[in-house]
Amino acid sequence: MSLRSYLFIAVILILNQSCDTHKKSQKVSITSVEEQEFNQWKLDRVAALTSPSGWLTITALIWLKEDKLSVGTADRYDVTIPYHASANFGTLHKRAENWYLTPAENSQITLDGKPIHEERLLNHDQSGKTNIVGYESLLWYIIKRENTYGVRVKDSLNQARFELKEISTFQYNSDFVFDAQVEWASENDSILITNAQGLVTSNKLKGWLKFQHDGRTHTISFIDGGEDIWFTVFGDETNSAETYGAGRFLYIKVPKGSESVQLDFNRAENPPCFHSAFATCPLPPKENQLKTRITAGETSDH
Helix, strand or coil: CCHHHHHHHHHHHHHHHHHHHHHHHHHHHHHHHHHHHHHHHHHHHHHHHCCCCCHHHEEEEEECCCCEEEEECCCCCCEECCCCCCCEEEEEEEECCEEEEEECCCCCCEECCEECCCCEEECCCCCCCCCCEEECCEEEEEEEECCEEEEEEEECCCCHHHHCCCCCECCCCHHHEEEEEEEECCCCCEEEEEECCCCEEEEEEEEEEEEEECCEEEEEEEEECCCCEEEEEEECCCECCCECCCCEEEEEECCCCCCEEEEEHHHCECCHHHHCCCCCCECCCHHHECCCCCCCCECCCC
């Protein structure tokens, strides 16, 4: 073999090695970006949970069983809101499925950040314009679950808010990022969802996402989660042992008219009930109980 041939082979080998090195570095770079985005998502989750009005500030949930109730921070009131200081907030009245608050004299409470001195309507959390009553570090508002109403209380000084430093998750796993097929629901499609208190509600379906995993096709139903956002609560075979027993939440961006979207289970998150006994979380409907292990997203470790 001539010297020219040897030189030609050497150049080819060097070029091939260079291409392989570039491909490897490119793959590492892509994975690094995905993991960085995942780590930022984890930081954002902690920030949301520990915010001054986040789920870790909840201190009570009181169901309203009468149409006229006194509200304050001592046992002598019909609705007793836990707090370190004594306060009389006034009286709640229910009229025609609406709740009104008549503030006590010199109560120093606010409604949506502004002082109130006369009776005001309190829109509940399902109305789309929830009114928030405030007093010092306390916030409280009316919630509605089917035909039942309650008062949810938050305290921005609740110790749990300051104790959470990070959330526990599986390691980022690209094997649980799927190209899912979108099936849009019709105007008449709905699904029954039961919450942790046993209340059953009918929810309008947005559609279904289908994906392939472990040689099988899996389908998850979704309801409205906001503009171009689909929301679901799902279960899988990791529940109770490695992940929260009552399932996990997942939000997916699905632009109008989409035929396929990216379904990323690394963003599966624990519901508020995992963090607070005073939440009213939906449970996975039977059709969303996946017959597989989803080892991605948040785990049940504290």
